[in-house]
Amino acid sequence: xxxxxxxxxxxxxxxxxxxxxxxxxxxxxxxxxxxxxxxxxxxxxxxxxxxxxxxxxxxxxxxxxxxxxxxxxxxxxxxxxxxxxxxxxxxxxxxxxxxxxxxxxxxxxxxxxxxxxxxxxxxxxxxxxxxxxxxxxxxxxxxxxxxxxxxxxxxxxxxxxxxxxxxxxxxxxxxxxxxxxxxxxxxxxxxxxxxxxxxxxxxxxxxxxxxxxxxxxxxxxxx
DNA sequence: CACCAGGCAAGTA
DNA sequence: TACTTGCATGGT
Numbered sequence: 417x418x419x420x421x422x423x424x425x426x427x428x429x430x431x432x433x434x435x436x437x438x439x440x441x442x443x444x445x446x447x448x449x450x451x452x453x454x455x456x457x458x459x460x461x462x463x464x465x466x467x468x469x470x471x472x473x474x475x476x477x478x479x480x481x482x483x484x485x486x487x488x489x490x491x492x493x494x495x496x497x498x499x500x501x502x503x504x505x506x507x508x509x510x511x512x513x514x515x516x517x518x519x520x521x522x523x524x525x526x527x528x529x530x531x532x533x534x535x536x537x538x539x540x541x542x543x544x545x546x547x548x549x550x551x552x553x554x555x556x557x558x559x560x561x562x563x564x565x566x567x568x569x570x571x572x573x574x575x576x577x578x579x580x581x582x583x584x585x586x587x588x589x590x591x592x593x594x595x596x597x598x599x600x601x602x603x604x605x606x607x608x609x610x611x612x613x614x615x616x617x618x619x620x621x622x623x624x625x626x627x628x629x630x631x632x633x634x635x636x637x638x639x
Numbered sequence: 640c641a642c643c644a645g646g647c648a649a650g651t652a
Numbered sequence: 653t654a655c656t657t658g659c660a661t662g663g664t
Contacts, residue, residue, distance in 0.1 A: 460644040498661040544647050
């Protein structure tokens with residue numbers, strides 16, 4: 417057990433005590449998680465909720481509906497989530513993938529090995545590293561750490577991470593120093609997002625941030 | 640009015 | 653490889 421392991425565990429404990437469990441991913445079923453991961457790309461979750469509620473209300477939250485709906489109509493249904501034309505293509509790409517690769521059953525994603533599935537997801541136009549890892553962790557219950565803009569921002573603001581670290585390096589850092597447990601990775605990412613929303617925006621409220629006295633950890637990509 | 644949100648792909652040099 | 657730009661709505 418290195419001190420880095422302990423420091424990261426302390427950070428998690430601190431945030432969990434301060435904010436409590438975040439209960440991610442908020443959804444009724446696996447498909448709703450998949451749709452949410454695409455719709456929330458660079459987008460406020462409130463706007464995503466409206467789009468998902470809209471799809472539900474019209475009984476369009478199904479793979480066949482997403483796949484068969486005219487582009488123009490699907491774009492209007494998800495309008496509130498922004499980037500409507502881009503996300504229409506991305507949702508259709510993902511729906512087609514599940515239909516063709518998994519016989520239209522989102523639950524079968526879990527039967528594929530993590531590394532293989534991640535590579536397959538990344539081959540879909542519109543699925544990048546964060547979306548792929550969110551699907552792996554929150555839809556497939558694979559022990560994968562999700563990195564996002566808040567992860568960079570918080571660690572940078574506290575002088576913990578070099579801005580030049582790549583997605584894969586930052587992910588590897590967390591995964592090298594924490595036990596690969598799905599509930600831990602689930603909560604940790606959600607708590608980082610929560611902390612970022614509350615204290616790490618443009619006008620930072622660092623004096624109230626629960627990490628204000630947490631102190632530097634001096635880690636690098638290959639610590 | 641400006642700024643930002645649980646990214647990604649495509650274009651340029 | 654390393655930047656830049658487009659995508660778009662709704663809340664603060």
